[in-house]
Amino acid sequence: MNDSFPQGTAWIDGKFVKLSEAKISILDWGFLRSDATYDVVHVWKNNFFQLDKHIDRFFESTKKLRMPCQITRNELKIILAKCVKNSGFENAYVEMIQTRGVSPNFDRDPRKATPNVMAFAVPFGWILKPKDFEIGLDVYLTDIKRIPASSIDPTIKNYHWMDLVTGMFKAYEKGHHTALLVDEHNNITEGPGFNIFCVDETGIITPDTGVLEGITRQTVFNLAIELEINISKKPISAENLKKSKELFATSTAGGIMPITKISGDIIGLGNVGNITRQIHKLYWQKHSDSNWITPINNILK
Amino acid sequence: MNDSFPQGTAWIDGKFVKLSEAKISILDWGFLRSDATYDVVHVWKNNFFQLDKHIDRFFESTKKLRMPCQITRNELKIILAKCVKNSGFENAYVEMIQTRGVSPNFDRDPRKATPNVMAFAVPFGWILKPKDFEIGLDVYLTDIKRIPASSIDPTIKNYHWMDLVTGMFKAYEKGHHTALLVDEHNNITEGPGFNIFCVDETGIITPDTGVLEGITRQTVFNLAIELEINISKKPISAENLKKSKELFATSTAGGIMPITKISGDIIGLGNVGNITRQIHKLYWQKHSDSNWITPINNILK
Numbered sequence: 001m002n003d004s005f006p007q008g009t010a011w012i013d014g015k016f017v018k019l020s021e022a023k024i025s026i027l028d029w030g031f032l033r034s035d036a037t038y039d040v041v042h043v044w045k046n047n048f049f050q051l052d053k054h055i056d057r058f059f060e061s062t063k064k065l066r067m068p069c070q071i072t073r074n075e076l077k078i079i080l081a082k083c084v085k086n087s088g089f090e091n092a093y094v095e096m097i098q099t100r101g102v103s104p105n106f107d108r109d110p111r112k113a114t115p116n117v118m119a120f121a122v123p124f125g126w127i128l129k130p131k132d133f134e135i136g137l138d139v140y141l142t143d144i145k146r147i148p149a150s151s152i153d154p155t156i157k158n159y160h161w162m163d164l165v166t167g168m169f170k171a172y173e174k175g176h177h178t179a180l181l182v183d184e185h186n187n188i189t190e191g192p193g194f195n196i197f198c199v200d201e202t203g204i205i206t207p208d209t210g211v212l213e214g215i216t217r218q219t220v221f222n223l224a225i226e227l228e229i230n231i232s233k234k235p236i237s238a239e240n241l242k243k244s245k246e247l248f249a250t251s252t253a254g255g256i257m258p259i260t261k262i263s264g265d266i267i268g269l270g271n272v273g274n275i276t277r278q279i280h281k282l283y284w285q286k287h288s289d290s291n292w293i294t295p296i297n298n299i300l301k
Numbered sequence: 302m303n304d305s306f307p308q309g310t311a312w313i314d315g316k317f318v319k320l321s322e323a324k325i326s327i328l329d330w331g332f333l334r335s336d337a338t339y340d341v342v343h344v345w346k347n348n349f350f351q352l353d354k355h356i357d358r359f360f361e362s363t364k365k366l367r368m369p370c371q372i373t374r375n376e377l378k379i380i381l382a383k384c385v386k387n388s389g390f391e392n393a394y395v396e397m398i399q400t401r402g403v404s405p406n407f408d409r410d411p412r413k414a415t416p417n418v419m420a421f422a423v424p425f426g427w428i429l430k431p432k433d434f435e436i437g438l439d440v441y442l443t444d445i446k447r448i449p450a451s452s453i454d455p456t457i458k459n460y461h462w463m464d465l466v467t468g469m470f471k472a473y474e475k476g477h478h479t480a481l482l483v484d485e486h487n488n489i490t491e492g493p494g495f496n497i498f499c500v501d502e503t504g505i506i507t508p509d510t511g512v513l514e515g516i517t518r519q520t521v522f523n524l525a526i527e528l529e530i531n532i533s534k535k536p537i538s539a540e541n542l543k544k545s546k547e548l549f550a551t552s553t554a555g556g557i558m559p560i561t562k563i564s565g566d567i568i569g570l571g572n573v574g575n576i577t578r579q580i581h582k583l584y585w586q587k588h589s590d591s592n593w594i595t596p597i598n599n600i601l602k
Contacts, residue, residue: 004405006328023324024332026398026419027307031325033462034335065463066470093407097327100466104305106394106423108493110466111473118327122407147453150446150485151464160461161334162366163452165401165411169367172412184451184485192409 009086010120011079016086019120027106029113030099034159037061040252042124043084043092047293049286051077053215055096061156062098067115069098076119081299083121091124093253127178127194127249128257133280136260136272137249139180139191140171141238146181146189149210157212164192176263183210187235193253196236199246199275203230216250216283223282229275246273248280256280310387311421312380317387320421328407330414331400335460338362341553343425344385344393348594350587352378354516356397362457363399368416370399377420382600384422392425394554428479428495428550429558434581435573437561438550440481440492441472442539447482447490447511456514465493477564484511488536494554497537500547500576504531517551517584524583530576547574549581557581 010022030036039058042049055073062069071079076096084092096119103113128137144167152160167179180191188196189210195217197206204224206217224231241247245268247259256279258272286292311323331337340359343350356374363370372380377397385393397420404414429438445468453461468480481492489497490511496518498507505525507518525532542548546569548560557580559573587593 005403006405006407010327012327019328020326022327024327025321026311026313026323026325026421027320029466031332031337032460033466034460035462035466036332038333102306104307106307106426108426108428108469109473110469120327125407125409127409145449145451147448147461148446148485151448151452152461156463158463159333159335160448160453160463161336162457162459162461165330165334165336168409168411172410 006122007087008089008120008122009083010118011083012118016082019122022118022120024099024116024118025102027102028099028116029101029103029110030097030116033100035065035100035110036097036159037065037156038095038097038159039157040093040095041080042252043089043094043121043296044124044287046090046297047287047295048080048094049293050215050219051080051294053218057157057213057215058096058098064153064156067098067100069117070115071117077294077299079119080121081296083119084296085300087121089121089123092121093124094121095119126254127251128254133258134272136258137178138176138261138264139178139249139259140167140174140176141180141241141263142167142170142182144170144179144181145184146210148184154210154212161192168192180262182238185235187237188241191249194249194251194257196259197248197250198236198241198244199273200240200244203232204275205231205236206233207236208233209235214250216252216255219283220250220256220279223279223286227278227282229278242267244268246276248276256283307423308388309390309421309423310384311419312384313419317383320423323419323421325400325417325419326403328403329400329417330402330404330411331398331417334401336366336401336411337398337460338366338457339396339398339460340458341394341396342381343553344390344395344422344597345425345588347391347598348588348596349381349395350594351516351520352381352595354519358458358514358516359397359399365454365457368399368401370418371416372418378595378600380420381422382597384420385597386601388422390422390424393422394425395422396420427555428552429555434559437559437573438479439477439562439565440479440550440560441468441475441477442481442542442564443468443471443483445471445480445482446485449485450511455512458513462493469493481563483539486536488538489542492550495550495552495558497560498549498551499537499542499545500574501541501545504533505576506532506537507534508537509534510536515551517553517556520584521551521557521580524580528579528583530579543568545569547577549577557584
């Protein structure tokens with residue numbers, strides 16, 4: 001492993017190890033069939049943010065995949081907290097994963113495999129770095145169709161990302177920051193790791209179907225209600241996207257991120273809009289609100 | 302690792318290891334984004350079957366994923382042959398894989414990762430065991446839509462299998478052998494690891510779009526032409542599927558496999574049809590035809 005290998009700690013096969021030593025069998029169906037689910041929670045200033053919501057979704061996803069997680073909520077919290085503590089990170093990105101595991105003698109029957117739970121912590125990462133907040137993201141609107149819900153249930157957080165990765169390549173090749181995919185009706189869906197929100201004269205809008213039910217996406221609903229801003233879920237056409245007054249993306253990897261350009265074309269006034277600022281500000285305020293956070297030291301005491 | 306762990310040899314990180322020791326980093330995007338491609342070739346009586354065709358497709362897939370394989374054809378052949386030879390298998394299933402690899406510092410840009418090539422051999426496996434040939438497969442026709450080509454290019458052999466695995470669970474729960482998925486128009490697509498063929502009064506038909514361009518699928522075209530049987534690609538509705546005179550599945554994992562029931566309902570006369578038998582017989586005859594096979598010892602001499 002070279003020096004640029006991400007620092008961090010993992011929990012795998014029941015043990016804590018350096019992240020560079022955390023490996024899975026190449027026969028794990030989580031790799032050979034992407035038969036796995038995961039969730040990512042972040043830690044800011046030694047506090048988990050909305051930890052129980054991420055664990056709720058993770059447990060739900062494992063049930064939907066017919067492999068309900070056998071680790072209890074408290075055990076999982078301790079594992080995640082130790083991954084961060086052992087790494088020495090104040091701010092971190094913590095991923096919990098469950099794969100289908102390895103089946104005896106390469107048996108094709110997924111019921112014969114033993115599920116495999118693991119977790120790891122890496123330094124906190126940003127899709128849009130704070131220093132670039134005022135510049136905002138330039139998102140390339142692709143014609144790639146996000147894998148539809150009729151094929152893969154998007155409420156199960158999954159690693160079926162080849163469409164998103166193809167979008168990222170196209171965006172990078174054309175000089176944009178990241179990509180946005182559409183659905184079969186050419187309505188907007190999501191990008192690699194983020195949901196999207198438009199602001200128009202009626203308030204805030206986000207796509208209703210075919211997207212991950214992001215925890216940060218749900219947070220925006222809670223924050224908008226607190227701020228008394230109208231918010232709704234409905235289809236968004238490419239045309240309406242481009243006519244938005246403001247646009248922002250949401251992700252555990254960076255929170256609330258203004259989008260100022262779509263495929264290089266300026267959105268609204270081309271700067272960070274007022275509603276985006278309000279949501280962003282309140283989002284970060286919640287990071288010191290005891291109703292929203294779980295101190296790592298409380299889990300480990 | 303317990304006794305039931307599959308026997309075999311892998312090549313990974315440039316070394317040959319016991320399959321039970323072959324592992325990849327949990328940060329490999331091949332795992333965390335299923336950003337990988339693969340191919341599977343089989344070995345029968347110490348001969349690879351259609352090796353160059355599998356390598357052609359593998360190289361094509363790596364190019365389409367913008368990570369052209371850096372290993373030459375001859376190097377790859379030697380790696381695959383040694384995986385089999387070191388395992389001591391006469392009959393084997395040999396998988397070659399290329400993942401996007403790990404990116405420095407968990408960077409989201411896939412261009413920064415270093416692709417990771419690996420391979421492994423396991424004992425030859427069958428979707429339908431030879432002893433059950435006369436019984437045939439009972440395939441459950443699901444209403445699950447196979448991930449469409451507008452999202453994931455099916456000509457890139459990929460691990461996006463959650464739809465197929467869900468189909469397998471549904472089939473097993475209802476007592477069938479395996480599952481068949483449909484497209485957005487409810488036409489037939491493919492099952493987990495196999496293509497499907499119908500026989501009607503016009504000849505042999507297989508779905509034209511939204512399916513893996515299987516090597517065994519292409520082989521059936523070559524065999525049918527040699528047998529002077531009419532064969533074509535076109536959409537197949539569920540209704541036409543059930544009215545077929547014969548049905549068969551094709552896969553590297555077992556070759557030509559009769560399907561005698563769809564969702565428990567008898568197809569045709571409920572036994573193995575004449576055309577299926579002819580294709581099956583010629584398929585296995587080709588396993589001793591020097592135009593179709595590559596002896597392992599020739600590669601390693």
